[in-house]
Amino acid sequence: MNLKKIILSRTDAIGDVILTLPLTAYLKKVFPETEIIFLGKDYTKDIIENCPFVDSFISWDAIEKNAVSEFQKINADAILHIFPKSQIAKAASKAGIPIRVGTSHRAYHWNTCNRIISFSRKRSDMHEAQLNFQLLKGLDINYIPELEEFKDINLIEPKQELREDLKEILNNGKFNLILHPGSKGSAREWGVDRFAELIKLLPKSKIQIFITGTKKEGLLFRKDLVVPFPDVVDLTGLLSLKDLMLFIKNCDGIVAESTGPLHIGSVLGIHAIGIYPPIRPMHPGRWAPIGKKTKVFVKEKKCSDCRKSGRCKCMREIASIEVADYITAL
Known part of the structure; x- marks a missing residue:
């Protein structure tokens, strides 16, 4: 699969974002030449921008009002809706992003996503970091890592010095x-x-x-x-x-x-x-x-x-x- 740009959409809290970073590391391993774009909220920017596996951060707060045109400018090949949000799903669909991956447990995904993955986070025995990998099935990847695999990865490498x-x-x-x-x-x-x-x-x-x-x-x-x-x-x-x-x-x-x-x-x-x-x-x-x-x-x-x-x-x-x-x- 030739993917030049992948958007990972996760516009919720800091802990949730951090538990999504192992996915960025894996994607960089599988698609080393692919640009990994993280769509998040402004307040998580400092975390995401210090992840060595994320190439660029897009602020949902900044593009929300013009999301369709902004998505078109990015010209991504795929978007993974890790944290489901109807407004983002609709904008990505209208923008014509070719591969749009979402969970079957959100009704609006049936109209906005073209790759629907069926799994339940609430009922699963998997860790949140593992559950995020379920969405890779939308990219024809069927792989769930063991938690031990995450421990040796430097998911955040701050570039700044402490005050x-x-x-x-x-x-x-x-x-x-x-x-x-x-x-x-x-x-x-x-x-x-x-x-x-x-x-x-x-x-x-x-x-x-x-x-x-x-x-x-x-x-x-x-x-x-x-x-x-x-x-x-x-x-x-x-x-x-x-x-x-x-x-x-x-x-x-x-x-x-x-x-x-x-x-x-x-x-x-x-x-x-x-x-x-x-x-x-x-x-x-x-x-x-x-x-x-x-x-x-x-x-x-x-x-x-x-x-x-x-x-x-x-x-x-x-x-x-x-x-x-x-x-x-x-």
């Missing part, structure tokens, strides 16, 4: 650990009190702790995670995504729920320690970090109690001492 003021707060004599307690509602949360317990249990003589998150999140948990602990450094609301990515790269570990920063840490090769619920489809079988130095804490049981409430008792059962013991043993 000097951020370099200065790192402690070269200690294990620099990021705690990222919030999820902006994208994941079940362990609880601010559990993170506070973790801070108390970690030895100050060996571990330097940094708190990251949005400005709004900082206002919510600063009194519990920063004020009582003078050695903790509060970075909430102070970092752009680029700054956060580079700071994570220069740290030794991160503890978070199933969020973008956890996945950033995992592919940058630091210790990525995730706190997960057992409920499907949020469980680590679907969303675990994929790097070499990853650890997931989850209660191994079938449970759906939090499906309506949003508060996960199973995550609350993960004791802070379990996490602290793991970190201190690193």
Whole structure:
């Protein structure tokens, strides 16, 4: 198959985007001369542009109002709708992109895509990074990799240097650990009190702790995670995504729920320690970090109690001492 340009469309969150990057690496291996174009949201640009397997980034925010003409200018041979979005599917169809691959589980794909792939993400036992490969069937490729294959690939290679003021707060004599307690509602949360317990249990003589998150999140948990602990450094609301990515790269570990920063840490090769619920489809079988130095804490049981409430008792059962013991043993 002679493909000069392939568009990968994924306009959702940071973690989802990162778990799509193994697909870019595989496509570059199979089609080394093909231009891999990633269509994403502006706020994921710094991640995508630092992936060595992506040739160019297209902002959906920038082209949304003139998507048909912009797609025609790109003149791609194929588009894979990894994160289904009806507006993008319709625009790609009107633009006449020759190969348009979508899942059968979106009704609008039947009118806008000419290669329909039937699979269910919610019901699958596959990891999200593997599920993305299902769409390659639309390019006549039938291959699902093992998760181990992703661990030796440098999916993000930041070209920029960390800001000097951020370099200065790192402690070269200690294990620099990021705690990222919030999820902006994208994941079940362990609880601010559990993170506070973790801070108390970690030895100050060996571990330097940094708190990251949005400005709004900082206002919510600063009194519990920063004020009582003078050695903790509060970075909430102070970092752009680029700054956060580079700071994570220069740290030794991160503890978070199933969020973008956890996945950033995992592919940058630091210790990525995730706190997960057992409920499907949020469980680590679907969303675990994929790097070499990853650890997931989850209660191994079938449970759906939090499906309506949003508060996960199973995550609350993960004791802070379990996490602290793991970190201190690193």
